[in-house]
Amino acid sequence: MGSRQAACAGAVVLALSLSAGAAHASPAPLTLQDAVEQSLAKNERARIADLDVTVARAAVQKAHARFLPALSLGAGDTFRPEQLGASAGAPPNAASATLSVNQPLLDAAAFPLLDQARDALLANQDQAGNDKRTLAFDAARAFFLLLDAQAVRSAAQRRLASAQAALSDAQARVNAQLASSNDATRAQVDLASAAREVTTDTGSVRTAALQLGLLMSAPAPETLVPPDAVLQASAKPLTALEPLVKAALSRRLDLTAQQHAAQAARDAAREPMLRAVPTLGVSAQAQATTNDAATGRWHDESLSLTLSWALYDQGQRYADARARSAQAEIADLQALALARTVASQVWSAAASLQAAQGAYAVADAAVAVARKNADETAALYKQGLAKAIELIDANDQLFLAEVSDAEARYAMALAYLDLRSSLGLDPLGLEL
Numbered sequence: 001m002g003s004r005q006a007a008c009a010g011a012v013v014l015a016l017s018l019s020a021g022a023a024h025a026s027p028a029p030l031t032l033q034d035a036v037e038q039s040l041a042k043n044e045r046a047r048i049a050d051l052d053v054t055v056a057r058a059a060v061q062k063a064h065a066r067f068l069p070a071l072s073l074g075a076g077d078t079f080r081p082e083q084l085g086a087s088a089g090a091p092p093n094a095a096s097a098t099l100s101v102n103q104p105l106l107d108a109a110a111f112p113l114l115d116q117a118r119d120a121l122l123a124n125q126d127q128a129g130n131d132k133r134t135l136a137f138d139a140a141r142a143f144f145l146l147l148d149a150q151a152v153r154s155a156a157q158r159r160l161a162s163a164q165a166a167l168s169d170a171q172a173r174v175n176a177q178l179a180s181s182n183d184a185t186r187a188q189v190d191l192a193s194a195a196r197e198v199t200t201d202t203g204s205v206r207t208a209a210l211q212l213g214l215l216m217s218a219p220a221p222e223t224l225v226p227p228d229a230v231l232q233a234s235a236k237p238l239t240a241l242e243p244l245v246k247a248a249l250s251r252r253l254d255l256t257a258q259q260h261a262a263q264a265a266r267d268a269a270r271e272p273m274l275r276a277v278p279t280l281g282v283s284a285q286a287q288a289t290t291n292d293a294a295t296g297r298w299h300d301e302s303l304s305l306t307l308s309w310a311l312y313d314q315g316q317r318y319a320d321a322r323a324r325s326a327q328a329e330i331a332d333l334q335a336l337a338l339a340r341t342v343a344s345q346v347w348s349a350a351a352s353l354q355a356a357q358g359a360y361a362v363a364d365a366a367v368a369v370a371r372k373n374a375d376e377t378a379a380l381y382k383q384g385l386a387k388a389i390e391l392i393d394a395n396d397q398l399f400l401a402e403v404s405d406a407e408a409r410y411a412m413a414l415a416y417l418d419l420r421s422s423l424g425l426d427p428l429g430l431e432l
Helices: 002-025 032-042 044-067 082-087 110-175 181-216 228-234 242-251 253-274 316-382 388-422
Strands: 070-079 093-106 279-289 299-308
Touching: 032 044, 032 110, 032 181, 044 110, 110 181, 110 253, 110 316, 110 388, 181 388, 228 316, 228 388, 242 253, 242 316, 253 316, 316 388
Parallel strands: none
Antiparallel strands: 070 093, 093 279, 279 299
8 A cells, every 4th residue: 555655646746747847948928919020021912911002002003104214225136257248239238226115195095093092001001000919809709709619618617526525525435325325326427527527628718719729820828818807898888889980980990991992993985985074195215326328327316296096985984984983882781781781790790799798797696606506515415415306406506607608708808809800909908
């Protein structure tokens, strides 16, 4: 017996040493701000949003090109065999160079296209900001879901510890012939159920950690720092929502992006009919030639004014005008629909948060009652005044109450995030 106790003690010391070493090597606890910042810095979605803006900015530069001069330079050298050059009375080779400049003076259709590119750039900038904001909220939600999974697993581990203690007490009472063997059997069944619950909840924690790590583009650490400030803010009663809805209509980047996109569509709709306006430009050319025996001149310059007027283009401008006008109207209707959706989202998120706050208040009170019941039942069982089935039921009720409390707490936090998202705010702030 002594050797067995010594072996158990050695195993405990070894386990404690390994756990201490693992804790020393584990990464620093992860905060909500760290999770959001790492997602914005490393996730591909943020980089894609920036590249979309780069593409839109290049489109503006391309639209500017129709107002700028085009400059080209060409050069050549013609070589003839000596006998052929001599028989023709020409030098054996002749080199030439031509410099041409074309400057548009009037291109009416270029103006709406430039306006379209500028408005499209504004739309892409707002959309990129909204994409990053959405990514930040996705990371925050994943953070709270991992906290929720860890809280449920902790409750399952406490239930497992209670089941182990109940089995030990039941076995001692059976050995002392103070209870039937059925008490120990039931405690063993409850212990198996508690162990299975811990295994299942551990898998849920790993899955939630993988989801958060996917957004962060890095493995999520096991230890998280609960954002107490956000949790406390989520429990506060809401104030009047009408001012918040008005502020959301001017703050939501997806709505402003749609409004800029609608303006860009209206700009594009102006372009087809302006193709009927004549285009005016000026061209200059300078040419230099060596060994020009025919004229004796080695340079030549010219300046010309060009006018181009597309009188009829098979009706394409009219078809484009109708199509783009319809597209502009569609974009305007989409902006109006999104504005109504924003208001609906704010009211819906507020209602969800209020419901979550009520559910959490009930769940929090239920935990206190269930814990008191479990403690009293355990005391009565040790005195022989309660049955094992009553103790098992009290522990199970406490576990369910703790799970409901954790889920209600983080459901309230998620509802708070949804409200902030609908208002166009970021996930880290506390103002509402």
